[in-house]
Amino acid sequence: MKIQSLDRAFDILELLSKEQFGMTLTEICKKLDLHKSTVYRFLSSLKNRGYIEKVDDSNIYKLGLSFIDLCSAYLNNLELKTEAEPYLRKLSMFTTQTVFWLFTG
Numbered sequence: 001m002k003i004q005s006l007d008r009a010f011d012i013l014e015l016l017s018k019e020q021f022g023m024t025l026t027e028i029c030k031k032l033d034l035h036k037s038t039v040y041r042f043l044s045s046l047k048n049r050g051y052i053e054k055v056d057d058s059n060i061y062k063l064g065l066s067f068i069d070l071c072s073a074y075l076n077n078l079e080l081k082t083e084a085e086p087y088l089r090k091l092s093m094f095t096t097q098t099v100f101w102l103f104t105g
Contacts, residue, residue, distance in 0.1 A: 008034065009042050013051065013063070022055055022062035 050066035092099040
């Protein structure tokens with residue numbers, strides 16, 4: 001099942017994630033081949049939730065701080081030792097070296 005509005009929102013977010021200095025509404029519209037009114041509605045919703053921000057008085061949009069909250073919640077629930085173990089085993093096999101990891105928590 002494809003939900004067009006979700007796809008468009010993620011297209012905007014992914015595009016902005018690749019632009020260090022942000023983009024204008026017009027630039028976003030051109031890159032995604034979408035109408036200004038459509039992109040503006042998405043930008044407004046994402047801005048209200050903190051996922052993008054408008055840089056001062058410019059027309060530049062960038063990713064917002066709400067992504068830090070999401071990432072923090074994910075990382076706080078991540079058991080690093082458990083997640084890293086399969087990769088460390090593969091590294092050991094590939095290099096034929098012993099791999100040690102120190103876990104302090």
